Amino acid sequence: MEKLVQHIKSQVSISAETMKIVQSRFTEKHYKKKEYLLRFGGSSTEVFFVSTGCVRTYITGFNGVEHNVVFSVENWWAGDLQGFIHKAPATYSIQALENTTVLSISQENWTFLVNEFPAFLAYSRILFRNSVIALESRIAQHLSFTAKERYQYFLNHYPNLIQRIAQKHIASYLGITPEFLSMLRNQKME
């Protein structure tokens, strides 16, 4: 719980009492590597703050190929927003890539906190805002970079993830096949 508290405090100013109530609305959950936090088509009734470990959010193409859309490690969030907000079946699946501890919050509690506490409203706004910036930049990359450039960008910006995440998942995140990523890695760097 401490990590969440710190994360919120780092973004907004919030009273101790409010923070206490906020905390009370989260539940700690544990997932083993490869377990699912959410499955495509299931109901997306909670979102997750990752305390330790790592999860991937992915879609499954019609040919059955999986495409990683987001990796969430410690101090970041994971969830199927689309389904969560519109109470619609999940479009994404979320799976633990390591043994992972999350703080889970239900839709009702989330809505409650957002409505009752401006500090929490502000916090969630900042989360979304940061996501928008990151996602726009990711799209810009996909439009303007080649596969190799995207890989090098990833290397430079997330060197820690390279260590932790299987190559096939990174390939999927970059939008290329594992075979092609393998080939890129073994090319001389120019």
Added chain:
Amino acid sequence: MEKLVQHIKSQVSISAETMKIVQSRFTEKHYKKKEYLLRFGGSSTEVFFVSTGCVRTYITGFNGVEHNVVFSVENWWAGDLQGFIHKAPATYSIQALENTTVLSISQENWTFLVNEFPAFLAYSRILFRNSVIALESRIAQHLSFTAKERYQYFLNHYPNLIQRIAQKHIASYLGITPEFLSMLRNQKME
């Protein structure tokens, strides 16, 4: 101004007085087709609500090729968030694709409204939240669809934009060359 008022009202409940103050912080501006609202490297001191017309937000690759990241038509927003929030030089350029009327708001005024009025805070949160959903889905598309599938998706979801926006700009948004888009269009639909 009326469109902005309606848009805000459609998303959050807000008092008439607050709305009046909100309105007072916006300035109407007019741009002719091809004029720039913001240029790469310039200072991103305002964001724009599009009342009429259409603008594109794009990046310029090192080879000089432009890549459209967002189209904003009536009742939607445009702006370089990255630069706006971090007071950094603009990463994107924003250009009118038609004669366009926008309501512009400065960083100071935006911050003021967000800090003083929870209703405006809530409104801006919803804007970001919707953007996150749309952007994630766009990334998912880029990962799992071929160029042709992306084009057909665009056709189905934004038939009105097809009418208004030059093909070369749509090609750029889809991440393909104008020549290739032209070829796709002339293929038999399967």
Added chain:
DNA sequence: CGAAAATTTGACATGACTCAACTGGAGTGG
């Protein structure tokens, strides 16, 4: 240790790009 999964390697296929030439419309100036 042994089975299953991840990564590598290579031959071949193809989607998408480049470049260059051509066509046709939209805007402009005389």
Added chain:
DNA sequence: CCACTCCAGTTGAGTCATGTCAAATTTTCG
């Protein structure tokens, strides 16, 4: 209102980036 230019769109030939498939090799983990 015509003639002209210029830009958007098309077409086609040749090429390159990336994907597919299949087999070999390495790593992971029970």
